[in-house]
Structures are given as structure tokens and as C-alpha cells.
Amino acid sequence: MALSKRGVRVGTNSCHLCSSGVDDTDHLFMGCSFAGDIWKWLCHWCGIPFRSFNNVSSLVEFAANWGHCPKKKRIFLVIVYGFLWCIWKARNEKVFRSTCANAPKVVDNILALVFDWVKHRGKFNNCNWYVWICNPFDIL
Numbered sequence: 001m002a003l004s005k006r007g008v009r010v011g012t013n014s015c016h017l018c019s020s021g022v023d024d025t026d027h028l029f030m031g032c033s034f035a036g037d038i039w040k041w042l043c044h045w046c047g048i049p050f051r052s053f054n055n056v057s058s059l060v061e062f063a064a065n066w067g068h069c070p071k072k073k074r075i076f077l078v079i080v081y082g083f084l085w086c087i088w089k090a091r092n093e094k095v096f097r098s099t100c101a102n103a104p105k106v107v108d109n110i111l112a113l114v115f116d117w118v119k120h121r122g123k124f125n126n127c128n129w130y131v132w133i134c135n136p137f138d139i140l
């Protein structure tokens with residue numbers, strides 16, 4: 001949408017993941033049914049009630065202030081960053097490589113990516129993959 005507004009020909013302004021919304025940031029991460037299904041699954045995995053957001057800033061702000069345990073809060077915020085990164089990556093792979101977007105595959109990518117971030121960069125060296133995939137906060 002941003003390129004189109006600047007006069008760059010982009011082919012279509014439709015969302016590449018669901019084809020029913022516009023290809024802008026708020027739709028891609030917050031309004032897209034493809035991303036929404038993944039977000040619902042992540043909420044279930046984390047054991048938190050599903051809630052939707054109007055924009056990325058409100059999602060990140062929610063995650064940054066979620067809960068009372070600083071370690072859980074940090075893990076949840078990293079999960080949100082992993083969600084945003086993997087949705088963006090799935091969108092770009094569809095646009096530039098014509099790959100088929102697959103929600104379960106994106107979920108697997110988020111779990112694996114965030115596990116690596118948490119384990120190797122987040123000072124949770126002892127976290128176990130099998131515990132992680134059941135509930136991310138059980139690694140604490």
C-alpha cells in the first residue's frame with residue numbers, strides 16, 4: 001500500500017496471504033485471517049485468552065506489559081516478535097518466491113525460531129524442546 005501511494009506499480013494491493021484484505025501492515029499482522037489463525041494458535045499455546053489488536057503497536061505494548069513475571073513477560077514478547085517476523089517472512093516468500101503459505105508450517109517456524117532465540121540469546125540455556133512445545137512458560 002505504501003509503495004502504491006507513492007506511485008510505484010505493485011500489481012495488486014490485495015493481501016497475498018488471504019486475498020481479501022489490503023496489503024498493509026495493520027491488515028497483514030492484525031486483520032488477516034491467515035495471521036489471525038496463527039495468533040489464535042499461539043495464544044492457546046501460551047495459555048492466554050485470545051484477543052485481537054487494531055495495530056502492531058498495541059500488540060507489542062500488550063506483550064511488553066503482559067503478566068507479572070518478568071521472565072514470562074520477556075518470553076511472551078519474544079513470541080510476539082517471532083510471530084511478526086514469521087508472518088512477514090511468509091508474506092514475502094509468497095510474493096517473491098510464489099510459495100504456498102501454510103499456517104501450520106508458519107507455526108512450526110515460530111516455535112523453532114523463538115526456541116532458538118530464547119535458548120541461545122535469552123539466558124535460558126537449559127530449556128528443553130519437548131517442554132517448550134507443550135507450553136513455552138514451562139521452561140522456567
Ligand SMILES: [Zn+2]
Nearest residue numbers: 015018021032
Ligand atoms: Zn490477509
